[in-house]
Amino acid sequence: MLEFRNVEKHFGSNTVLHNINFTVNKSEVVVLIGASGCGKTTCLKMINRLIAPSQGQILIDGKDIQQTDPIELRRTMGYVIQQTGLFPHMTIRENIEIIPRLGGKDPEEIAARTAELMRMVGLDPDKFLYRYPSQLSGGQQQRIGVARAFATDPDIILMDEPFSTLDPITRSQLQDELVELQQKLKKSIIFVTHDMDEAVKLADRICIMDKGEIVQFDTPENILKRPANEFVRDFVGRKRIWSQPELIRAQDIMINNPVTVRQDATVLRAAQRMRLRNVDSLMVVDENHKLQGVFRLSDLHPGMSGQDPISGLMSSEPVTARPEDSIIAMLTMLNRDSLPNLPVVEEDGTLVGLITKSSLVSTLSQQFIDMEEAAANAEAAEVEGGAK
Numbered sequence: 001m002l003e004f005r006n007v008e009k010h011f012g013s014n015t016v017l018h019n020i021n022f023t024v025n026k027s028e029v030v031v032l033i034g035a036s037g038c039g040k041t042t043c044l045k046m047i048n049r050l051i052a053p054s055q056g057q058i059l060i061d062g063k064d065i066q067q068t069d070p071i072e073l074r075r076t077m078g079y080v081i082q083q084t085g086l087f088p089h090m091t092i093r094e095n096i097e098i099i100p101r102l103g104g105k106d107p108e109e110i111a112a113r114t115a116e117l118m119r120m121v122g123l124d125p126d127k128f129l130y131r132y133p134s135q136l137s138g139g140q141q142q143r144i145g146v147a148r149a150f151a152t153d154p155d156i157i158l159m160d161e162p163f164s165t166l167d168p169i170t171r172s173q174l175q176d177e178l179v180e181l182q183q184k185l186k187k188s189i190i191f192v193t194h195d196m197d198e199a200v201k202l203a204d205r206i207c208i209m210d211k212g213e214i215v216q217f218d219t220p221e222n223i224l225k226r227p228a229n230e231f232v233r234d235f236v237g238r239k240r241i242w243s244q245p246e247l248i249r250a251q252d253i254m255i256n257n258p259v260t261v262r263q264d265a266t267v268l269r270a271a272q273r274m275r276l277r278n279v280d281s282l283m284v285v286d287e288n289h290k291l292q293g294v295f296r297l298s299d300l301h302p303g304m305s306g307q308d309p310i311s312g313l314m315s316s317e318p319v320t321a322r323p324e325d326s327i328i329a330m331l332t333m334l335n336r337d338s339l340p341n342l343p344v345v346e347e348d349g350t351l352v353g354l355i356t357k358s359s360l361v362s363t364l365s366q367q368f369i370d371m372e373e374a375a376a377n378a379e380a381a382e383v384e385g386g387a388k
């Protein structure tokens with residue numbers, strides 16, 4: 001619904017944005033992130049026409065915003081900035097209601113919405129409505145800033161480092177509140193930050209910028225797992241994926257071709273196959289590669305005939321994982337049922353992989369290797385810095 005099409009911006013001879021192309025869908029949170037001066041605020045200010053592109057177009061629902069009256073345009077957008085932008089001589093109520101009132105809405109409706117929004121951002125209207133901004137803490141002021149952005153029920157909300165001056169706890173609370181608010185109100189939000197943790201927490205998609213260009217525009221998961229280049233890798237930080245273990249999924253770490261056997265195989269054949277392939281479990285599949293069960297070494301016992309079919313001996317309802325299950329869910333399953341492994345199946349039962357306890361352990365130990373490497377790099381950088 002919001003689209004940047006070949007947008008460039010020059011300030012004099014200085015090109016600060018090069019050929020920017022991206023879209024923000026309805027109800028989507030896109031986080032712009034990048035080093036200071038890379039052009040994030042410039043992008044945001046172009047959306048509400050505080051800055052005009054030197055070239056290219058910005059479209060909302062297919063319509064070039066240069067053709068919309070800027071005042072009209074801004075009425076359909078909420079804007080939150082770092083320095084709250086609250087008017088100091090107006091009460092909280094006046095601050096929140098100023099734009100809806102300009103829009104000529106019914107005052108009673110406006111008042112009801114103000115109270116609702118204040119509750120949504122965790123402030124008691126009875127207590128705060130008639131205070132002035134200076135009588136609120138920084139976090140409370142920023143909450144009002146957020147409430148005000150939502151007050152006209154705009155489709156698009158622009159947020160430029162709204163939480164960056166707050167202490168970590170307040171900041172984290174406001175992030176949670178924004179996530180909650182967004183679940184209810186489903187706006188298109190373009191949010192600028194320097195903080196990767198904040199980006200990962202809030203974003204449906206993250207737009208990483210460097211020197212006026214987009215380096216990667218993707219979901220947090222893909223950015224953490226498949227950084228487009230060294231810049232993104234460094235920016236994201238190598239060990240960050242470990243602070244988001246829920247993003248490590250079965251499909252990322254599974255064995256892709258587990259040893260299988262058909263359900264009509266005999267015990268003898270299965271035993272031979274285990275010996276030959278040096279495994280202690282076979283995934284039993286039908287002709288369409290759908291999982292029928294798991295045949296384990298422990299299912300063999302003396303007294304059975306080599307000609308018996310395995311179908312009567314295997315576990316026919318094994319615990320399975322889905323490709324998108326997280327490492328945490330898998331650890332829970334393995335431990336709960338003390339299983340040696342977990343077949344990974346698609347929704348229709350097709351076998352796609354196998355998670356073994358040892359593959360999980362080696363993934364988890366990689367965490368410590370990555371962390372050691374990061375620590376060693378940091379130390380080396382320090383030594384280098386000190387030598388200068």
Ligand SMILES: Nc1ncnc2c1ncn2[C@@H]1O[C@H](COP(=O)(O)OP(=O)(O)OP(=O)(O)O)[C@@H](O)[C@H]1O
Binds near residue numbers: 011016038039040043
């Ligand atoms: N009005 C202006 N005139 C000239 N240059 C400008 C103007 N506004 C911004 N710039 C330049 O454009 C570049 C991008 O600025 P912008 O404010 O978009 O960066 P930013 O990514 O938001 O940085 P920060 O993280 O520090 O807020 C910078 O080099 C800045 O100096």
Ligand SMILES: [Mg+2]
Binds near residue numbers: 041042160
């Ligand atoms: Mg900025």
